[in-house]
Amino acid sequence: MNILSIQSHVAYGHVGNSAAVFVLQRLGAEVWPLHTVQYSNHKGYGAWSGRDFSAAHIAELVQGLAARGVLARCDAVLSGYVGQASMGAAIVGALKEVRRARPDALYLCDPVMGDEDSGLYVAGDIPAFFRERALPLADIVAPNRFELELLSGWPIATLDDALGAARVLLAQGPKIVLLTSLRGEATSADDIEMLAVSEAAAWRVRTPALSLDPMPSGMGDTVAAIFLAKYLEQRDIPAALGHAAAAIFAVLSATQAAGTREMQLIAAQDALIKPARIFEVETLD
Secondary structure, eight states, X not given: OEEEXXXXXXXXXXXXXXXXXXXXXXXXXXXXXXXXXXXXXXXXXXXXXXXXXXXXXXXXXXXXXXXXXXXXXXXXXXXXXXXXXHHHHHHHHHHHHHHHHOTTOEEEEOOOOEETTTEEOSOTTHHHHIIIIIGGGOSEEOOXXXXXXXXXXXXXXXXXXXXXXXXXXXXXXXXXEEEEEEOOTTSOTTEEEEEEEEXXXXXXXXXXXXXXXXXXXXXXXXXXXXXXXXXXXXOOHHHHHHXXXXXXXXXXXXXXXXXXSSOOTTTTHHHHHSOSSOOOXXXXX
């Protein structure tokens, strides 16, 4: 597997490419990382240093890859944090360049925009970019609950709401919607759910909700990377969903045991391949 991953990068911690690259490599993929930003640490700490890269910088790097003749071997493009719409345009350009060389290359779009606790933390034109430009090109989109509500326009309180919102996104182009976290009205306080929805079927997996304060950043980035690697390997949606849920649970369990703010990806790396605890994936009616 060869994956072009266009995301943020931090020197300290595990978000964006600082999570996805290691996860994908540990799962057997060659990764070609392009960084949209490079910061000392993620913004959740309140203070950081570093810089955003320009859209021209990303385009230049993609042209360098094209000149090496490697894009025809690219199996998938993974994108995450965009920050500003001009960078989104560069990501779309990169995807189109890949697909000129490899028309069947998959695109997993992780529409990083915010969450329920912090709200929107990207520029105000980013939701429109995802709806209008990224989703029609994506094969897989991997929002959290906040992002799914924002993209679909549907408030999500129940499982049926989540399924309806996912199908709104499917109508815009993606083949799979991976909802990386859901706590609906019927979800037990002790659990958290993850969904995968296609035109043909929908699946749910439940895992225990671990007590972590604050919750580590980068969980969605990690789940998207795991799901993509396993889906590329098997082309089996429920199998990829189950593996992603089990692996992120193992990582978060190790993080809870260590009492750290950053995910324990390195300590729990073997569980990325073979999680100790497996959870049932339920086919929904």
